[in-house]
Amino acid sequence: MRGILGWGVHLPYRRLDRTAIAPVAGAGGGTGTRAVASYDEDTTTMAVAAARAALHREGESSRGDRGRLADTIRTLWLTTTAPAYQDRTNATALHAALRLPRTTAAYDATGAVRSTTAALDAALTGTGTHLVVASDLRTGRPGSADESAGGDAAAGLLVGDGTDGAPVLAELLAHTSTTEEFLDRWRTPGDQTSKTWEDRFGETRYATLATEAWDAVLAADGKVSDDIDILLVAGTHERAVKSVLKKTGVSAARHHDPFTRTVGNSGAAHPALLLASALEVAQPGQTIVLLVLADGADAFLWRTTEALAFYRPARPVADQLAESGSVSYGRYLAWRGFLAVEPPRRPEPARTSAAAAARAAEWKFALVGSESADGATVHLPPSSFDTAPHPAAGSEGTIVTFTVDRLAYSPSPPVVFAVVDFDGGGRLPIELTDVDAEEVAIGMRVEATFRRLSSADGVHNYFWKARPVRRTGGRTERESC
Structure with a gap:
């Protein structure tokens, strides 16, 4: 079957x-x-x-x-x-x-x-x-x-x-x-x-x-x-x-x-x-x-x-x-590229290095940090002194501080950047997405999401951002179609 x-x-x-x-x-x-x-x-x-x-x-x-x-x-x-x-x-x-x-x-x-x-x-x-x-x-x-x-x-x-x-x-x-x-x-x-x-x-x-x-x-x-x-x-x-x-x-x-x-x-x-x-x-x-x-x-x-x-x-x-x-x-x-708008007057991002991306593939694509040998400390990004991986892509976290940057280059300004403490360990400065600047607050719960940071010379730079955790009541019971 x-x-x-x-x-x-x-x-x-x-x-x-x-x-x-x-x-x-x-x-x-x-x-x-x-x-x-x-x-x-x-x-x-x-x-x-x-x-x-x-x-x-x-x-x-x-x-x-x-x-x-x-x-x-x-x-x-x-x-x-x-x-x-x-x-x-x-x-x-x-x-x-x-x-x-x-x-x-x-x-x-x-x-x-x-x-x-x-x-x-x-x-x-x-x-x-x-x-x-x-x-x-x-x-x-x-x-x-x-x-x-x-x-x-x-x-x-x-x-x-x-x-x-x-x-x-x-x-x-x-x-x-x-x-x-x-x-x-x-x-x-x-x-x-x-x-x-x-x-x-x-x-x-x-x-x-x-x-x-x-x-x-x-x-x-x-x-x-x-x-x-x-x-x-x-x-x-x-x-x-x-x-x-x-x-x-x-x-x-x-x-x-x-x-x-x-x-x-x-x-x-x-x-x-x-x-x-x-x-x-x-x-x-x-x-x-x-x-x-x-x-x-x-x-x-x-x-x-x-x-x-x-x-x-x-x-x-x-x-x-x-x-x-x-x-x-x-x-x-x-x-969608149908309306050409004035970008922020800051240098556009450079092309991502293929060699650097390959060396950090687990971190860049899967958000895998590291843990100390005793499991007491989590590092995001991973530390070369640790031996155990720490997958963080499925983790939620809490915003401990944030800033709204209206000058940094972005296809959709402003850039909202936050410092997040992830559940299970690890603190990471990370860009927010799927959020309006005025709704961001310290203590907001967020989750990791895989996004495209930029594109240059036809090369897409993928990494992880964070978005607010939004729940509308949890699991739904099955109902008749």
């Missing part, structure tokens, strides 16, 4: 009110909000957050030690349409941040929304344990439908047969696929935004392909439409998704998508995001179909197991939907 062993989701803290778009751009917008990755987030940093959540298990060290489960991962997949790098593997940074064994292979599957279903299929048809992390930044021209309907997010799915210490939570019953060459959406290398063909053409092609995949996946396990408890349909063609939902014959009450008015369509991340969200509200023994429309159609049929009743996600989707702060449309345009 192969299926889903765990999942993790990352929704950026910032949300853009769609009603703010039209007064500036003259078109576009709508109702609700869309998720916006911060200036220091990209598909790699969001993937790290989602993957760490997918590997979390209750009872593990809060310091973020990787645990035995991570050591069993055979392959790590990172899927996206917006990779931080080309001509190099982005998944290696994710591999380093998770402290995976050197024997764990790390691969990218990039360029198309369908990359996620390809990686998921490879994980499900393989052997051993695999981690598929889908992360995407969705950007459209100002005032476009892509801009308002899109959303930034990441989701990780841990796939295996339950023999490596984690039970199967959702068993795969069948997977069917249909493919046809037709022009619906495209973006040439170097372009920031996509182009689309006329809507009716794409709707017609997807309706045919999706119907074939839908009928085949039901027939593969002897199911009919009324047997499906939760239906998920992912695709960037909005009209096609609505049309296919009707053609399945599954009642609207069983359709699941809490993201349309809150987060938006997250492209390559959306299939994994929908599945993770559905599993959080599903009951054991329910049947779920994930139907993905992207250059063809893929249908995955799942059945949840009894083990699902005992699984608690690290950061539930409902909590992350409730934990949000606003961002102005002007700042969003600046973050």
Whole structure:
């Protein structure tokens, strides 16, 4: 039996009110909000957050030690349409941040929304344990439908047969696929935004392909439409998704998508995001179909197991939907590079040294400090006199003092810098993110988060920052979809 062993989701803290778009751009917008990755987030940093959540298990060290489960991962997949790098593997940074064994292979599957279903299929048809992390930044021209309907997010799915210490939570019953060459959406290398063909053409092609995949996946396990408890349909063609939902014959009450008015369509991340969200509200023994429309159609049929009743996600989707702060449309345009703003009059950062980064990889990518031989003292960053590692990436801490710097270079000033005492030991001066300067206070609780400090000469400088700990009531009980 192969299926889903765990999942993790990352929704950026910032949300853009769609009603703010039209007064500036003259078109576009709508109702609700869309998720916006911060200036220091990209598909790699969001993937790290989602993957760490997918590997979390209750009872593990809060310091973020990787645990035995991570050591069993055979392959790590990172899927996206917006990779931080080309001509190099982005998944290696994710591999380093998770402290995976050197024997764990790390691969990218990039360029198309369908990359996620390809990686998921490879994980499900393989052997051993695999981690598929889908992360995407969705950007459209100002005032476009892509801009308002899109959303930034990441989701990780841990796939295996339950023999490596984690039970199967959702068993795969069948997977069917249909493919046809037709022009619906495209973006040439170097372009920031996509182009689309006329809507009716794409709707017609997807309706045919999706119907074939839908009928085949039901027939593969002897199911009919009324047997499906939760239906998920992912695709960037909005009209096609609505049309296919009707053609399945599954009642609207069983359709699941809490993201349309809150987060938006997250492209390559959306299939994994929908599945993770559905599993959080599903009951054991329910049947779920994930139907993905992207250059063809893929249908995955799942059945949840009894083990699902005992699984608690690290950061539930409902909590992350409730934990949000606003961002102005002007700042969003600046973050995306559509609005050139005057930077602080300070020297821009220099290119990061490859040699220096390699020497300090455990500290730089995984926030691993050190402990003295007797365990009484923790050093962040690590001390050459210590011999024991001290993983701090999963730790929370308390701000003991802070400063707001309005002169230092930043793509989104001001810079808020704090001195944090981490639980379990260690004091570290660290930049804050996902926070407004006026809300910072001594005594505030924060947690570490993997971010991009700067980019120079095409080289991204990744390290850890801290963000406020925001809780909206803790774990949520399972409820009927």
